[in-house]
Amino acid sequence: QVLLVESGGGLVQAGGSLRLSCAASGRTFSSFAMAWFRQAPGKEREFVAAISWSGGTTYYADSAKGRFTISRDNAKNTVYLQMNSLKPEDTAVYYCAARGRTIVTASSLYDYWGQGTQVTVSS
Numbered sequence: 802q803v804l805l806v807e808s809g810g811g812l813v814q815a816g817g818s819l820r821l822s823c824a825a826s827g828r829t830f831s832s833f834a835m836a837w838f839r840q841a842p843g844k845e846r847e848f849v850a851a852i853s854w855s856g857g858t859t860y861y862a863d864s865a866k867g868r869f870t871i872s873r874d875n876a877k878n879t880v881y882l883q884m885n886s887l888k889p890e891d892t893a894v895y896y897c898a899a900r901g902r903t904i905v906t907a908s909s910l911y912d913y914w915g916q917g918t919q920v921t922v923s924s
Contacts, residue, residue, distance in 0.1 A: 803827040803913040805897050810918030813887055817922070821882040823897030823915055831855075831875040834904040836911060837882045839893035839920075846896070850882060851904035860904055864890075887922045894919050 809821040821837070836851035850861045850871040859871050870883040880897060895918050898911035905911075 805915035807918040830878040841893040848906040
């Protein structure tokens with residue numbers, strides 16, 4: 802079992818930045834691929850970014866490329882999402898997720914989920 806706890810969300814003006822954190826406990830964190838997803842009101846959950854167990858491979862949704870950076874610190878059992886140049890359309894609940902295999906973009910293929918953290922970007 803893996804417990805994931807997100808933090809770092811909040812209210813920010815358009816153009817601002819936030820860094821989300823996801824702390825993991827339980828099974829060996831360094832063996833898991835990690836990802837961030839988001840869900841806006843009335844919309845389906847969508848993939849944002851993912852990182853391999855080693856941190857050597859990352860993958861981003863088109864909406865995140867050039868603005869968001871995913872990283873991890875296996876010594877701290879934590880994955881991060883640095884979000885810059887935020888836009889109102891980035892407003893959503895952000896979730897981190899883990900799976901014990903290669904990174905993928907489909908939410909249904911992730912085994913463990915955090916409770917989410919709200920990000921609100923005002924215009």
